[in-house]
Amino acid sequence: MAKTIIEKIWDTHIVVEEQGKPDLLYIDLHLIHEVTSPQAFEGLRMAGRSVRRPDLCFATMDHNVPTINRQQITDVVAKKQMTTLEKNCEEFGIQLANMDHPDQGIVHIIGPELGLTQPGKTIVCGDSHTSTHGAFGALAFGIGTSEVEHVLSTQTLWQAKPKTMEVRVTGELGFGVTAKDVILAIIAKFGIDMGTGHVIEYTGEAIRNMTMEERMTICNMSIEAGAKAGLISPDATTIEFLRGRRYAPQENFEQFAAEWLSLASDKEASYDTVHVIDAKEISPFVTWGTNPAMGAGIQHTIPTLADCPTEADKVALQQALNYMGLEQGQALQDIAIQHVFIGSCTNARLSDLVEAAKVVEGRQVAKGVRALIVPGSQTTKKQAEELGLDKVFLDAGFEWRESGCSMCLAMNDDSVPAGERCASTSNRNFEGRQGAGSRTHLMSPAMAAAAAIEGKLTDVRKYEMAFV
Ligand SMILES: CC(C)[C@H](C(=O)O)[C@@H](O)C(=O)O
Numbered sequence: 001m002a003k004t005i006i007e008k009i010w011d012t013h014i015v016v017e018e019q020g021k022p023d024l025l026y027i028d029l030h031l032i033h034e035v036t037s038p039q040a041f042e043g044l045r046m047a048g049r050s051v052r053r054p055d056l057c058f059a060t061m062d063h064n065v066p067t068i069n070r071q072q073i074t075d076v077v078a079k080k081q082m083t084t085l086e087k088n089c090e091e092f093g094i095q096l097a098n099m100d101h102p103d104q105g106i107v108h109i110i111g112p113e114l115g116l117t118q119p120g121k122t123i124v125c126g127d128s129h130t131s132t133h134g135a136f137g138a139l140a141f142g143i144g145t146s147e148v149e150h151v152l153s154t155q156t157l158w159q160a161k162p163k164t165m166e167v168r169v170t171g172e173l174g175f176g177v178t179a180k181d182v183i184l185a186i187i188a189k190f191g192i193d194m195g196t197g198h199v200i201e202y203t204g205e206a207i208r209n210m211t212m213e214e215r216m217t218i219c220n221m222s223i224e225a226g227a228k229a230g231l232i233s234p235d236a237t238t239i240e241f242l243r244g245r246r247y248a249p250q251e252n253f254e255q256f257a258a259e260w261l262s263l264a265s266d267k268e269a270s271y272d273t274v275h276v277i278d279a280k281e282i283s284p285f286v287t288w289g290t291n292p293a294m295g296a297g298i299q300h301t302i303p304t305l306a307d308c309p310t311e312a313d314k315v316a317l318q319q320a321l322n323y324m325g326l327e328q329g330q331a332l333q334d335i336a337i338q339h340v341f342i343g344s345c346t347n348a349r350l351s352d353l354v355e356a357a358k359v360v361e362g363r364q365v366a367k368g369v370r371a372l373i374v375p376g377s378q379t380t381k382k383q384a385e386e387l388g389l390d391k392v393f394l395d396a397g398f399e400w401r402e403s404g405c406s407m408c409l410a411m412n413d414d415s416v417p418a419g420e421r422c423a424s425t426s427n428r429n430f431e432g433r434q435g436a437g438s439r440t441h442l443m444s445p446a447m448a449a450a451a452a453i454e455g456k457l458t459d460v461r462k463y464e465m466a467f468v
């Protein structure tokens with residue numbers, strides 16, 4: 001029977017299967033960070049258990065780490081989480097990229113960068129954006145702390161089989177339109193619960209033409225579409241990205257590559273749900289509200305109460321506008337910003353920084369705007385510096401920081417003050433996400449760079465030269 005990649009990976013990882021009950025799945029890679037692991041390790045210790053496969057675990061510090069003055073951690077909880085992770089990894093024999101390690105970075109950036117993320121793997125992490133790794137054709141999803149403990153001690157996890165969904169992006173992307181715009185447009189069109197109970201497979205010409213970096217941006221936000229996970233069938237782009245990476249197979253690579261390619265969904269495979277979107281209808285996108293579906297193409301205006309089909313929609317719109325300090329019907333390009341954050345596991349890879357730098361080069365950050373570049377990993381930072389990107393950003397008035405989650409969720413000192421507005425390349429615009437009372441507008445790195453230059457939301461397609 002024809003199968004989707006989701007079914008192929010699921011079926012080959014079942015350890016225990018019983019009619020009407022969740023399946024016990026084998027887990028190939030367990031990624032760990034400092035925030036969601038302390039109680040899990042403590043649980044193991046109290047039960048006198050060990051870690052079953054420390055060699056299939058990899059840990060890093062990302063959420064709490066300072067991006068400037070690395071050694072000065074004032075927050076006691078942050079400091080404790082980091083020292084605890086260090087102690088736990090040492091005690092249980094798990095490889096750790098701590099704050100001073102050259103491999104340190106956001107967990108979802110370093111997995112692919114190091115070649116740990118591979119097609120066909122089941123990958124978990126106590127973090128919702130684990131879906132990022134699905135870009136490689138892996139079944140990757142976030143788990144809770146008690147599940148982290150279960151995986152640590154057994155290398156398996158109980159899981160109910162999800163439904164499958166195809167999200168097909170047909171045609172070619174227009175000028176100035178990026179992967180971030182595509183995923184924001186998908187969520188705006190189909191809603192934040194479109195994916196409930198499903199694993200999404202992204203297909204179609206526009207997805208096939210994307211680089212691995214772009215595919216990661218798409219899969220990263222699957223969780224914002226309510227899905228358990230999101231993935232893309234592997235192809236030649238996937239294989240070439242992995243070739244030569246440190247933890248990718250070195251010997252018999254071609255054999256692995258052939259196996260990986262065979263995981264792609266069968267042509268005749270069917271999905272429980274299918275959504276289609278035409279790339280032509282997508283323009284550079286920004287969010288104006290307090291969830292990732294509250295967004296529109298930059299040329300549009302904020303909806304009005306009269307546009308709302310239901311009473312509940314009216315209430316949600318009014319609440320979002322009150323929090324965001326915006327008016328119904330306001331033009332998106334009239335919204336002034338005070339902060340710019342180019343970073344996060346959605347958009348802090350080298351290609352993201354290159355795209356932003358193309359817009360910024362030779363220009364200046366608008367007066368009164370504070371603009372931060374936070375590379376996703378130390379490796380990305382180093383590569384960017386080799387290309388001279390740090391200089392481009394610093395000359396323009398940006399701050400150039402060390403890697404970490406940073407202002408994506410403001411668990412360190414990088415935050416947006418109450419009532420102020422940030423153009424951000426991250427994935428969540430919830431109330432208080434970037435600091436209490438902060439207001440977030442999600443967009444692509446190029447769009448955030450253009451916002452930094454103009455001090456307001458703007459259409460990056462004006463910066464024509466950036467895309468030649
Ligand atoms: C801290 C962690 C549990 C959280 C997540 O799971 O996503 C964080 O990474 C986020 O993006 O909100």
Ligand code: SF4
Pocket residue numbers: 062063106108127129344345346404405408409426427
């Ligand atoms: S960068 Fe943001 S979304 Fe990604 S793992 Fe860190 S806090 Fe979560």
